[in-house]
Amino acid sequence: MNICLSIVVPTYQHPAALLQCLKALLSQSFDKHKYEIIVVSDGPDMATHQIVFDLIKSIPETTIITFCYMPYKKGRDAARNLGWQMAKGQLVAFIDDDHIATADWAESFWTEYKKHQHESIVFIGNVNTSRISLLDTSKNEQQPLSAANCASAKTTLNKIKGFDEDFARSWGDQNALHFKMLTTNVPFIHVDGASSFNAVRDVNWGISILQSKQHIYKSKLFSNSSSSESIPWANYFIMTILFVFTFVGWAWDLNPFALIALATWFLMVILLTIKRMENIIPSFTNIVEMMATSMFLPFLSIYWSLRGTYKARILHSSKNKKKYESYFNSSDGIPASA
Structure with missing residues (x-):
């Protein structure tokens, strides 16, 4: 099996949301034999482990889903770093566990990557959110840059040494990603077709x-x-x-x-x-x-x-x-x- 795309999903104690995320990833238009899904839990999480294990049993053996976890909680960027280092694909895509990818999400990233195969570039997808508990649901907010929906060649990730775990803890992971790109002179390209939806249904006071x-x-x-x-x-x-x-x-x-x-x-x-x-x-x-x-x-x-x-x-x-x-x-x- 020739894996060319690896999808890394950092997660922690969000089994219900993760299940919806994985179902969307399993429904991609991209060739099922050419991508893998790596779920990385930011610390031991039996509920999440069980959700992923049950899902693996229900899908064809040709679909590759790998589950691993950090020995202790270190943050989403640490989970992302572990995931991309395990990746078999040339291109590594990242999506958070509370995001639902559109059907052509993976295909869009791969198509853009093929245009710039030998360049060090970070590809950024569109994240659409709707804060249902507070905002008018007819109005969605779009985030232009987010580590919750992005992709990069594994060679580029090696070049920039992955995600910056220290800055991510204090600045927010999308800012840490952007800062890392600036300090290593890696540009980013928006990929309009790589869209995900994040329905934030419970906003804390x-x-x-x-x-x-x-x-x-x-x-x-x-x-x-x-x-x-x-x-x-x-x-x-x-x-x-x-x-x-x-x-x-x-x-x-x-x-x-x-x-x-x-x-x-x-x-x-x-x-x-x-x-x-x-x-x-x-x-x-x-x-x-x-x-x-x-x-x-x-x-x-x-x-x-x-x-x-x-x-x-x-x-x-x-x-x-x-x-x-x-x-x-x-x-x-x-x-x-x-």
């Missing part, structure tokens, strides 16, 4: 606070990205200054000054909430959530922005050039093949 970490890095470090997200930095800085003025006023017994600053800050929180509610279902719970998170979002956004800018400046400075070149050329931290 206050999720925007957690997401601010990766979105801020994305906007600061990767200004060439086609992301449509617009961050009101001027308003964020004004809100932060007003909040500081409130405490300074109270500390110095300037109560009128403090009240004016606090009232202005609260008005800006309301305006920010209204702005963020544009595509949100206007339920009482969602309004309260948007109001509460709008109070903290400016402070966290500025913090992550400054931290990201500092890291970027260090990584690109000539003083640290050799240090980080040796880091990216090192094989340390990449798990051995199973």
Whole structure:
């Protein structure tokens, strides 16, 4: 059997979503004899193991599905690294366990790869999401760059030493992928036909606070990205200054000054909430959530922005050039093949 395409699916404790993902991968238009599926669990996970084992028993023996797991939880990028090192194919495609690939997803990546077979390129698919519990379901959000749906020649992955596990833990895996591409001068190409759908049906309360970490890095470090997200930095800085003025006023017994600053800050929180509610279902719970998170979002956004800018400046400075070149050329931290 001549395997030319390997599909790596990082997962952890999402057996139901993984099953739907694998069913879509098994229904690809791509020749069934020419691709394999490698499921990598980010740590021991018996429920996931059982799901994959039962699925393997129900499909023809000619279809190759391999299951392996990390000895302990290290993150999705560590799971991806283990998966691509096990891959038999020339081209390695990555898709997350909560994504449903379109029928021509694999074929689209392979067709684009054949056009650039001897070039070091990362191929990026389209990720369409619908946050059903919060957003109007008629409006989908498209992410232009994501490690959740991408592909690369195995030779390219060897060149860039795979996914950066340290940055992925703190910056979000799509930002880590983009940063790795920039530091190793590997370009990326969008493959329109390689689309996947990610239906996020349960959005945790206050999720925007957690997401601010990766979105801020994305906007600061990767200004060439086609992301449509617009961050009101001027308003964020004004809100932060007003909040500081409130405490300074109270500390110095300037109560009128403090009240004016606090009232202005609260008005800006309301305006920010209204702005963020544009595509949100206007339920009482969602309004309260948007109001509460709008109070903290400016402070966290500025913090992550400054931290990201500092890291970027260090990584690109000539003083640290050799240090980080040796880091990216090192094989340390990449798990051995199973």
